[in-house]
Structures are given as structure tokens and as C-alpha cells.
Amino acid sequence: MTDYKLQDDFLEEFFSENLTSDFYLTGGTALSRFYLNHRISDDIDLFTQNQKIDMSTVNFLVLKILSNLKLEIVKQVNTDTFLQYITKSKSGNTLKIDFVKDIPVHFGEFKMVDKVRIDSLENIGSNKVLTILGRSDAKDFIDLYFILQKTKLKFDFLYELATKKDLGLSEFYLANSMHQIQKISIYPKMLVKFDKTKLLKFYSDLARKLLLKIKP
Structure with missing residues (x-):
């Protein structure tokens, strides 16, 4: 079951941090929730082109946010260029969050919705x-x-x-x-x-x- 409030709560906390200014929401959730509203999207995909970002620091921040939101980590993947968290709320809703250090090629302008940076x-x-x-x-x-x-x-x-x-x-x-x-x-x-x-x-x-x- 998709819990958009859970997505919103995570994104609000994440983009409130100074460290996260290089990241942006992309993929199906960005497309559906902020452009087309055409389908349900379960995952949060956060990308950056900044190759100097330390993913271990990002991981530390994410773990703090997940703890604040009382989300249980079911599965976690950590590499130098990719982080993944599959989480579950107390009500049983799941939220998958991916962080990707992408190639330094990007097209179009970002847009801001509240604090959230949205891909083009x-x-x-x-x-x-x-x-x-x-x-x-x-x-x-x-x-x-x-x-x-x-x-x-x-x-x-x-x-x-x-x-x-x-x-x-x-x-x-x-x-x-x-x-x-x-x-x-x-x-x-x-x-x-x-x-x-x-x-x-x-x-x-x-x-x-x-x-x-x-x-x-």
C-alpha cells in the first residue's frame, strides 16, 4: 500500500537539511506526483550529479530521518554510489528509497515545490x-x-x-x-x-x- 504522507514526511525532513541541496527527486514518483498524476508510484528516487558527495554522510543523515519517522529498515544497501532503504511503518506501509550518484549529465531546469527539488x-x-x-x-x-x-x-x-x-x-x-x-x-x-x-x-x-x- 502506498502512503503518500509517508513520502511527504520523508522528503520534507530530507530537504530541510543543508547537505541535501545537490539531490533532486526523479523517476516515476516525481513524474506522477508533480507533473502528470497518472499512476501510483511507491518509490522515492533521489539523484545527484555531484561526484564529491560522501554517501556515508548521506547514509548517516537518512538513518536519523528514518528513526525520527519511526520507520523500520527491512533491507539496506550501501555503496559509494548507491544507497537503498526498504522500510516499513508501524501501520505496515512500505517505503523504498534510493539514492544514486548519477553521471554528471543533466538536462532541463529543476523546479521547487515547497522544499523539494524536482527533476525536469x-x-x-x-x-x-x-x-x-x-x-x-x-x-x-x-x-x-x-x-x-x-x-x-x-x-x-x-x-x-x-x-x-x-x-x-x-x-x-x-x-x-x-x-x-x-x-x-x-x-x-x-x-x-x-x-x-x-x-x-x-x-x-x-x-x-x-x-x-x-x-x-
């Missing part, structure tokens, strides 16, 4: 292109689809941005990844209705267009 639509969109390349998760297909349907951003623009983040991105491999949506049976909980048939056709057509761009 174009940066979220370019990351969704790359995420689809790396995994077959319905929520990523849904997110990119709604970005392209509900905003002025175009796929070719997001693809071009994505190539600047991952030089290995190619039309062939991305087209193959897009075909994987045909095998997906479990979708995220939606806040708006959408036509699954149109979604599948959209990605089938897009994959075909990508393959046509490949020089023989």
Missing part, C-alpha cells in the same frame, strides 16, 4: 528511454507513453538526449526492448484510464520506426 520533464523522459533499454517494467513504458502523449516533448528529442548519457544506445537494441512490452501482463495501479491496445500499438509502431532509421 526532459531529464526524466531521457532516463525513461534508457530504463526501457535496460529492463522490461510496465511502469517505465507507461511513464514514457504518458510523457509523449500529455506533454510537448517528442520521442526523437528524448532519444537524442539519452544518447548523450549512454553512448551505447542504438535504435536496434532499443527497438528490441520496446517489443518486450507485448509480453508484460502486470501493470502499475493507474489514476487515469488508458487504452492498453493503443499503448501496445504505440510501441510496436515506434520500434518499427527505430529499425527503419538503421542504415543498411
Whole structure:
């Protein structure tokens, strides 16, 4: 069960700290809660491009916040570039929080909502292109689809941005990844209705267009 108050409480405490000014909320939660309001999103994804940030210091801060919120840590991962906390509240609600030291390439302007620093639509969109390349998760297909349907951003623009983040991105491999949506049976909980048939056709057509761009 998603507890948005729990998300809000964590974000408010986190962004009240001076240490956190380089981080920003991104991914599905940023997209749904602050732009499109199209689906339920359970996770908090906090990224930074600052390569000098000491993740052990961030970890110390997060542990303090989780204690203040009386959240039990079910699982924890600590590395120099990645932190993950899977937590549970006393009422049984779970909250997964990821901290990522990302590559120093970012597109668009951040926006502030209260104290929370929110990623730009174009940066979220370019990351969704790359995420689809790396995994077959319905929520990523849904997110990119709604970005392209509900905003002025175009796929070719997001693809071009994505190539600047991952030089290995190619039309062939991305087209193959897009075909994987045909095998997906479990979708995220939606806040708006959408036509699954149109979604599948959209990605089938897009994959075909990508393959046509490949020089023989």
C-alpha cells in the first residue's frame, strides 16, 4: 500500500537539511506526483550529479530521518554510489528509497515545490528511454507513453538526449526492448484510464520506426 504522507514526511525532513541541496527527486514518483498524476508510484528516487558527495554522510543523515519517522529498515544497501532503504511503518506501509550518484549529465531546469527539488520533464523522459533499454517494467513504458502523449516533448528529442548519457544506445537494441512490452501482463495501479491496445500499438509502431532509421 502506498502512503503518500509517508513520502511527504520523508522528503520534507530530507530537504530541510543543508547537505541535501545537490539531490533532486526523479523517476516515476516525481513524474506522477508533480507533473502528470497518472499512476501510483511507491518509490522515492533521489539523484545527484555531484561526484564529491560522501554517501556515508548521506547514509548517516537518512538513518536519523528514518528513526525520527519511526520507520523500520527491512533491507539496506550501501555503496559509494548507491544507497537503498526498504522500510516499513508501524501501520505496515512500505517505503523504498534510493539514492544514486548519477553521471554528471543533466538536462532541463529543476523546479521547487515547497522544499523539494524536482527533476525536469526532459531529464526524466531521457532516463525513461534508457530504463526501457535496460529492463522490461510496465511502469517505465507507461511513464514514457504518458510523457509523449500529455506533454510537448517528442520521442526523437528524448532519444537524442539519452544518447548523450549512454553512448551505447542504438535504435536496434532499443527497438528490441520496446517489443518486450507485448509480453508484460502486470501493470502499475493507474489514476487515469488508458487504452492498453493503443499503448501496445504505440510501441510496436515506434520500434518499427527505430529499425527503419538503421542504415543498411
